[in-house]
Amino acid sequence: MENSWFERFSERISGKNGKWITVVLWIIMVGILNGLLPQANSQEDNAASNFDEDVPSVEASRIAKEQFPSDSGVPALITWYREDGLTQEDFQHIQQLSKEITEDPLPHQKGTIPYFQLPPQALKQQVSEDGTTIVQPIFFDENQETAVYKEGLEKVKSQVKDIFGSEPFQADIDADQTLVSRVTGPAGIAVDAEGLFSNADVSLLLSTVALVLIFLLVIYRSPILALIPLVAVGFAYGVINPLLGWMAAQGWITFDAQGLSIMTVLLFGAGTDYCLFLIARYRSFLKEEESRLTAMKKAFSGTAGAIAMSGLTVMFALLILLLAQYGTLQRFAVPFSLAILIMMIASLTLVPALLGIFGRGSFFPFIPRTPAMEEERARKKGKSVPKKTTKLTIWDRLGKLVIDKKWIIALTTALILGVLALFSTQTKYTFDTLSTFPEDTPSRQGFSLIGEHFDPGQLAPVQIIVQTDGKSTNIKENLEDLSYIAKVSDAKKAEDDPNLLSYSAEYSMNPYSQEAVNKIKNLRDISENALQSAAISNPEDKVWIAGQTAEQYDTSQIVNRDSKVIIPVIIVMIALLLVLYLRSLTAMAYLMATVLLSYFSAIGIGWIILHYGFGVEELQGFIPLYSFVFIVALGEDYNIFMISSIWKKSLSKKLGQAISEGVSETGSVITSAGLILAGTFAVLITLPIQVLVQFGTVTAIGVLLDTFIVRPFLVPSLTGILGKYAFWPSKPKLKTERSKSH
Structure with a gap:
């Protein structure tokens, strides 16, 4: 029917x-x-x-x-740097720029520090101790499109060219005796992020089309x-x-x-x-x-x-x-x-x-x-x-091999994948936005300059807000005692509630690093303990932490929560679909097990390649969930296609022969499909965005493992070992009973 x-x-x-x-x-x-x-x-x-x-x-x-x-608004931090020290002429030009953007503000500019009004001695106090670097902030209106920030920064660069008579934004950051400028801070990071993705769209499409076309021409000629x-x-x-x-x-x-x-x-x-x-x-x-x-x-x-x-x-x-x-x-x-x-x-x-x-x-x-x-x-x-x-193809030989040596093949492939999967437990993750950018991205270079010549925590301070109920606390003192906090401001009272206080704390480390992110919980605990020591009731409801480091902490918590929810649901959903399609609990169980094993192996190999091969210290925290969805779902595609062939052939042939012919019949097409699919994900490796590079690497590895290990070796050998029980609880109308010798 x-x-x-x-x-x-x-x-x-x-x-x-x-x-x-x-x-x-x-x-x-x-x-x-x-x-x-x-x-x-x-x-x-x-x-x-x-x-x-x-x-x-x-x-x-x-x-x-x-x-x-x-x-203040959303800051764009213009970082000025000269390796052998900023000159008097540099300061004069910076002051002239400050005067121009103060008197004639940029589009949606909210404010800036009036450096042109500062006397020379006061201006030099804003410079790093080694005299090489100064940061000039420009604040834009909040909740604006990134295009607004880009428009304003482009105008600044045009003004700088006229004032300085050079293009410090284009200068090599390692150039000797040259004034270098980079834009960082939230506005600069947003502009760079959009630029990276917008440039990636066209190149990604062209690269993917070219790759698929080449593969198809080579495969089918x-x-x-x-x-x-x-x-x-x-x-x-x-x-x-x-x-x-x-x-x-x-x-x-x-x-x-x-x-x-x-x-x-x-x-x-x-x-x-x-x-x-x-x-x-x-x-x-x-x-x-x-x-x-x-x-x-x-x-x-x-x-x-x-x-x-x-x-x-x-x-x-x-x-x-x-x-x-x-x-x-x-x-x-x-x-x-x-x-x-x-x-x-x-x-x-x-x-x-x-x-x-x-x-x-x-x-x-x-x-x-x-x-x-x-x-x-x-x-x-x-x-x-x-x-x-009649000439046996490589797939004919492989189909015969996985039946003749099913125990050896099953144990060997499972052991190899298992060992690789163990490396996934060594993987470290981060949610640092800047680390996803190439090292030559202006906002990343600007941040590095600030981190090298100032306290890096100045770029993204943490704002700690507490409700004191009118009681005195020692929050500032407790925060200042922390080795990873460089500076804590005096308490600032809220406009509507004098008992609501705000402290600004600057890290002594990179505020975007995972180490800094992990300290957010400690900052909350210390603040709550200080309130509790002051006999303030329900301190857990009276502490709020704002800032980009706190946002990264929430990102890590939410993504971890999403992984714990989504991964099991996907596993159950795919398992149910497999049971409905194959009408076999046994087949569902070992097919799911093999694709999960290839997923953890892909994470392990990806970590080996990216960490030990390319020096990546931490993978992006989104990678496990991103890759899981694609590796597991797409990996089951190949299993379904091959098992469907085996199931149909087993209606009229011994199971061993059905497995052998199923592997032979689907071998070339699944291999071709796997190479193309892995190739398309591998195209992401050519992009300048680390989260996509890492995602493409791990997913391509997972697809290749499914294509060359799980599908041709592990799955058919396990099917052969299980014999008629691979169909349980179905009672297939086939000759499997006579296949016991296989």
């Missing part, structure tokens, strides 16, 4: 008239959607909040703004066939892009440049995989059937279920990201899952239609033909057809 339905559907979409109707409908749909709806990139919100209002640092920030209002998956992905993107733009315009979803970049990779990688599953089976049936429509019917009926199951598995896994509390993770859910859904539909409709249009010509110049067609073709050319000899 299932096959007959698939065959009827495939005939409608790839038959004589259906194939043209299908393509035309896709063209019309893409044209209408792009003509009527906005594009996704026009609706990006790169300033969207990652926190809910009840997050501690957000609540603290709100109280700070309401009760301790400041005229057919220009037409190489273009068919790309055309399908292009049509799918043409639907996804305006739909996302429309949904964002309606206020239903929010996404940023990072999400769209990863979505592009996912679309090309997973989308090409789905196309290859059908194309490979179609080519094999073209060698058996003269009618290309019959070949398509058989190919479609043999792959459509696995493609749909794979697509749904990934789609639902990505939708589970809606459970995330961290904004960036939650914003991934709809774009990613929609991309997979549309691509799955395209691979089951548009791709069969395109293959129906080109037929055997899709594989030109290596056109697959039946033996009878080969004989007829040779006869017309007056040639004899050489007798074909």
